[in-house]
Amino acid sequence: MTTKIAEKLYQAQHNSEMEGKNWAIYNPNKKELKDLPIIYGFNNGGPSVFLSGQLIAEDGTALGGHACSNECYMEHDLGILEGTRPDRHETFKKHYPKGYKMEFYGYEDAKKHKGIDKAYELNKKLKT
Secondary structure (H helix, E strand, O other): OHHHHHHHHHHHHHHHHEEEEEEEEEOOOOOHHHHEEEEEEOOOOOOOEEEEEEEEEOOOOOEEEEEEHHHHHHHOOOOEEEOHHHHHHHHHHHHHHOEEEEEEEEEHHOOOOOOHHHHHHHHHOOOO
């Protein structure tokens, strides 16, 4: 367990490191960005020290998740930001070899996001 002061310092250092990084895009065929499928990352909630970060492709395929102590770490830990988590991007490239773009939504925004809702509905159909 860490102190509240140490926790705030670590979050500030992390946010400073991630500042200026955009959402990752893999576009080997130089398609128009609007034509690339989306991989959504989002905070799916949970207890304040064990938040559930999730990844879902717009076609409904679940692509992973990560437990985070704070939402500020999710974009990095899920591989949403450019240059983060190349291991995850290997999985993403296998799923979308012709390219994809990443997007992230915090807990409140994810609850009402039409794209995430559609992906979730497609995911339910994949399981039946």
